[in-house]
Amino acid sequence: MSNLKYRVALIVALVAASVWALFPRTVVERVKRDGGFAYDTVRRVPLKRGLDLQGGMHLALEVDESKQAVADKSDALDRALKVVRTRIDEFGVSEPVVQKVGNDRIIVELPGIDDPKRAEDVVQKSAFLQFQITDESQALDKVMPRLDQIIREKGGAAAAVASGDTTNKTQVAALPNLFTKGDSAAKGDSAKGDSAAAVTPTTGGPLSKLVQGGQFPGEYMVAEKDVRTVETYLAMPEVQGALPPGKVLRWSGDTMSLGAQSFRPLYVVDARPIITGEYLQNAKPNNTPIEGTVVEFELNNEGGRRFRSETGKHVGDYMAIVLDDKVMGRPPVIQSAIGTRGQITMGGRDLQDAQDLALVLRAGSLPVPLKIAEVRQIGASLGQDSISKGGLAMVIAVGLVIAIMIGYYRFSGMLAVGALVLYILYTMAILA
Numbered sequence: 001m002s003n004l005k006y007r008v009a010l011i012v013a014l015v016a017a018s019v020w021a022l023f024p025r026t027v028v029e030r031v032k033r034d035g036g037f038a039y040d041t042v043r044r045v046p047l048k049r050g051l052d053l054q055g056g057m058h059l060a061l062e063v064d065e066s067k068q069a070v071a072d073k074s075d076a077l078d079r080a081l082k083v084v085r086t087r088i089d090e091f092g093v094s095e096p097v098v099q100k101v102g103n104d105r106i107i108v109e110l111p112g113i114d115d116p117k118r119a120e121d122v123v124q125k126s127a128f129l130q131f132q133i134t135d136e137s138q139a140l141d142k143v144m145p146r147l148d149q150i151i152r153e154k155g156g157a158a159a160a161v162a163s164g165d166t167t168n169k170t171q172v173a174a175l176p177n178l179f180t181k182g183d184s185a186a187k188g189d190s191a192k193g194d195s196a197a198a199v200t201p202t203t204g205g206p207l208s209k210l211v212q213g214g215q216f217p218g219e220y221m222v223a224e225k226d227v228r229t230v231e232t233y234l235a236m237p238e239v240q241g242a243l244p245p246g247k248v249l250r251w252s253g254d255t256m257s258l259g260a261q262s263f264r265p266l267y268v269v270d271a272r273p274i275i276t277g278e279y280l281q282n283a284k285p286n287n288t289p290i291e292g293t294v295v296e297f298e299l300n301n302e303g304g305r306r307f308r309s310e311t312g313k314h315v316g317d318y319m320a321i322v323l324d325d326k327v328m329g330r331p332p333v334i335q336s337a338i339g340t341r342g343q344i345t346m347g348g349r350d351l352q353d354a355q356d357l358a359l360v361l362r363a364g365s366l367p368v369p370l371k372i373a374e375v376r377q378i379g380a381s382l383g384q385d386s387i388s389k390g391g392l393a394m395v396i397a398v399g400l401v402i403a404i405m406i407g408y409y410r411f412s413g414m415l416a417v418g419a420l421v422l423y424i425l426y427t428m429a430i431l432a
Contacts, residue, residue, distance in 0.1 A: 014426065018426055018429035019425075019429075022045060022428055022432050023045075024043050024044055024045050025046060046432045047431060054111055054112045055111070055378050056111040056112055056377075056378050057109070057113045058108070058377075059109075059110075059120065059375050060106070060375075061105065061108065061123065061373065062104055062371055062373045063076055063104070063371075064369040073104055076367055076368040077100055077103070078100065079368075080367055080370060081100050081106055083363055083364050084108065084366075086362075087123065087360055088108065090359045090362065090363065091110070093112060093113065095111055096108070097109035116375060118356065120372055122356050123370070123372075124372060127277070127324065127361055127363070128277065129321070129322070129323050130273035130276050130322040130323075131274050131275050131319055131320070132274065133270045133317050133318070134216070134270075134317070134319070134331050135247055135268040135270065139247050139268060140247070140249075140268045143242060144205070147207050147208075147242055148205025148208055149205075151205070154238065207233050210222060210226045211230065211266065212263075216318055217318070218268045218331075219330075220266045220267070221256070221258075222263060222266055224255055224262040234249060244268070246270065246272070247270065247271060248269060249268055250266075250269055250325060250326065250327050251264060251266055251325075251326060252264055252266070252326065252327045253323070254329070265327070269322070273322075274306075274310035275306055278303075279299045279300050279302060279306070280298075280362075280364075281300045282362065283295055283298070283358040284358050285354035285358045291343070291345050292345070293345075293346040293349055293353070294354065295354050295357050295358050297341070297342055297343065297344065299341075299342075307342075308339050311337050314334050315337070316334065317333070318331040318332070318334075321344050323344075328346070329344065401417075402417050
């Protein structure tokens with residue numbers, strides 16, 4: 001008798017847990033509204049529908065060979081497939097399709113995705129993470145006259161004037177005063193920031209007049225309207241060959257408002273990273289009162305040892321956190337040797353961006369860059385009439401089964417029907 005009581009108690013507990021799992025709840029979701037996306041509070045049963053019920057989006061991915069040829073595309077796609085599948089599994093959609101088609105494409109189908117841009121970014125982002133020290137030797141300032149000369153010889157100055165992409169000297173000279181003294185000193189020493197803030201362009205060349213000294217060594221500011229012109233200059237093969245050896249230029253992923261103008265930081269960093277994301281073990285989003293939205297990361301033991309050793313050699317230097325050749329946030333100063341834990345500041349971006357970044361970092365970087373060859377919306381394969389008829393058919397079928405079981409088997413049939421109801425309830429709860 002006591003054994004029966006335990007069984008009944010277990011069934012009651014499972015039923016209660018199932019009802020709790022299926023009970024409609026209030027959640028904050030990213031929803032489409034007035035042509036854009038916003039976070040809203042909705043109340044719904046926590047069950048997700050597949051492509052056949054709600055449709056979604058279809059992506060076709062191919063190897064991007066615009067910058068470098070890939071010898072064995074089929075093998076590269078096999079390795080990329082694992083990373084893409086891991087990202088999609090963490091993306092939170094039900095019944096996604098991720099498969100290789102032929103030797104040159106990966107097909108991704110995502111049910112219920114109403115934000116194509118976000119899905120494309122998550123799938124396509126290379127997620128190659130590097131930690132690079134900013135230049136303290138003012139190497140770019142030293143070669144700037146040579147770069148201006150090259151651009152003049154190539155007719156770059158005339159093109160810039162013709163397009164109206166010029167910056168007057170008054171704006172240049174005023175820029176350092178727009179920084180607050182402690183803006184970066186919360187993460188670094190103010191003495192460095194003050195000495196670097198005095199660096200301003202010394203020539204009026206086509207490039208130097210567009211690139212303005214930042215708050216610390218290795219940081220420069222470019223007005224947002226001049227970014228494309230500067231990118232064009234820096235892309236010239238002759239300019240690339242004249243850049244300081246052992247240094248690379250990296251744009252910031254964020255813009256910065258100074259007074260009435262918007263600027264995009266440009267950083268000169270050491271070409272050799274002190275460590276890369278291959279040692280990354282975990283990453284998760286967070287929101288802090290001081291830094292705002294951040295992604296906290298953790299390195300494995302080997303990565304922690306290397307990171308501690310390298311950062312110990314660069315105490316007092318600024319370290320840029322570079323993701324896919326874009327600097328995330330403003331480089332913090334290394335105040336002491338850093339071990340296995342750190343964080344990436346997301347600037348003014350929201351928590352959703354931090355979640356997506358943490359997702360792609362956990363999944364790892366793509367072995368080859370991918371490009372989206374095709375993207376389209378997929379309608380539900382089952383129309384509303386098919387869904388309605390399917391629901392009606394289920395009600396009729398279940399009603400007939402219950403009637404036959406109870407009518408023929410009586411009490412035993414009731415027990416069987418009860419077991420069937422519990423099975424359905426438990427299954428739905430697990431799916432939720």
